[in-house]
Amino acid sequence: MTALTRLRLTDYRNYAALDLALDGRHVCLYGANGAGxxxxxxxxSQLGPGRGLRSAGLADMTRHDAEAGWTVSGELxxxxxxxGLDTSGNTAKRQVRIDGAPANASDLAELIRIVWLTPTMDGVFRGGASxxxxxxxxQVMAHVPSHGATSSRYEKAMRERNALLERGFIDPAWADAIEGRMAEAGAEIAANRVRVLRALQDSVNARPEGHFPKADIALEGDTEITAASTPDLATIAxxxxxxxxxxxxxxxxxGRTLSGPHRSDLTVMHRPTGAPAREASTGQQKALLIGLILASAQALAxxxxxxxxxxxxxxxxxxxxxxxxxxxxxxELSALPGQAWLTGTERFLxxxxxDRAQRVEVTEGAAEVMA
Ligand SMILES: Nc1ncnc2c1ncn2[C@@H]1O[C@H](COP(=O)(O)OP(=O)(O)O)[C@@H](O)[C@H]1O
Ligand SMILES: [Mg+2]
Incomplete structure (x- = not known):
């Protein structure tokens, strides 16, 4: 099983220093609210691409009162x-290390993939398209680690286009160039999404019937429709x-750009009732979401x-x-080839x-393996 067998933190959130040795089974973290x-x-989640599970800024994760930046490291x-957050230079920046040497985020993505589910996702079916x-x-980023960088490239070009729009006059040659960059990145975004959507739906379909209902998912957006009809990036662009x-x-x-993959939506249907997931009960939505995340991990596996x-x-x-x-x-977790980390306030949960998981007790800025 792919597993972290050691996790070390320094000056990360409420942890001044933590060194946790694990035996490679799943990990259940229990402790009071606010324990960490x-x-x-x-x-x-920092070991994967992007901003991690809370979408926090790099500096926000530094422990209050810490003198320098944070580090998260592990053995896998x-x-x-x-x-880690390197604060030694003029601008603080994210630094990756592999086997003791500086490395790129893309090298790290060769070694580790991470999928997560958090309570803030509970409203995802009722919320807005964004x-x-x-x-x-x-989910796409977990499959295609470069997806985040491609999205940033797209958004940067779109901001330039929006700045042009605001002036109310568009120089055609200039606009062509900016839109060309948007189209190139946008095509890649849509192609990534279509590919992962298919893998995710296949994975949902292959799941056992039972406790977590199946979802039928689709992408709504013109660029994705084109990407579904051809794999050729130039045609999509x-x-x-x-x-x-x-x-x-x-x-x-x-005053803004109204077409492109930044406007797309994911439609999710609750298969057992055939109704949109947004109309399902809170409990049904929660079970649907767990099923989707399990399918995402299974698709990656x-x-x-x-x-x-x-x-x-x-x-x-x-x-x-x-x-x-x-x-x-x-x-289901026990059948997956990757380690699961779970949290709860009570150990009995x-x-x-x-004996398929280790128990770790978490108390204000400390964590201890109990069994
Ligand atoms: N940058 C930070 N420095 C120090 N403590 C922090 C930082 N960010 C959050 N915390 C603390 O972490 C605690 C919340 O931890 P959390 O992991 O959310 O708890 P829970 O065990 O309930 O999941 C809070 O007490 C909060 O004040
Ligand atoms: Mg919590």
Missing amino acids: KTNLLEAI EDRRIGV ERRRFFDR ESLADALREGRRRDIAA AAAHDAPAPLLLLDEAAAHLDPDRRAALYD FDAFE
Whole structure:
């Protein structure tokens, strides 16, 4: 099983220093509210691409009163991996280390993949398109680690276009150049999304019937529709560039860019009832979300020939499940090839794991393996 067998933190959130040695089983973190359970999951999430589980700024994660930046490091299948906030230069920046030497984020992504579920995702079906897009793009990023950088490139070009729109006059040559960059990055974004959507739906379909209902998912957006009909990036880019050019006058009136993958939505249907997930009960939504995240981890595991098995971080997922569902969740986790980290306020929540997981007690800025 792909597992962290050691986790070390310095000056990360409420941890001045932590060194946790683990035996490679799943990990159940229990402790009072505010003890630092979610902080531990967030620390692990820093080992993946993007801003991590709370989307926090780099400096926000530094422990109050710390003199320098934070570090998170671990041992994963004989490799030593770490990230940190380096405050030694003029501008603080994120630093990656592998086996003691400086490395790139893309090197790190070769070694570790991470998927997570947090209580803040509970509202994803009822919320706006941007929330669902962010949720889905997180799954895409776990499959395609460069997706985040591609999205940043797209957004940067879009900000330039929006600045042009605000002036109310568009120099065609200039706009062509900016829209060309948007189209190139946008095509890649849409192609990534379509590919991961298919892998995720396949993975959902292959899941056992039972405690976590299946979802039917689709992407709503013109660029994704094109990307679903052809894998050719140049063709997708061309259709997006056309849409942007044709939309200039409309976009000047709106003061922003109204076409492109930054407007897309993920539609989710609750298969057992055939109704939109947004209309499902809170409990149904929660179970649907757990099913989707399990499917996401299973899809990554199925692609394991070109990616490491994912770690799965489940924050407060156990408390809201009845005992049967909890046991079903632990059985499913036990069948995954990657380590799961779970949190809960009470140790008994994890009893059905039996000896398939380690228990770790978390108390204000400290954590101790109990069994
Ligand atoms: N940058 C920081 N420095 C020090 N403490 C922090 C920092 N950020 C958050 N905390 C503290 O971490 C605690 C919350 O930890 P959290 O992991 O969310 O708890 P829980 O165990 O309930 O999941 C709070 O007490 C908060 O004040
Ligand atoms: Mg928490």
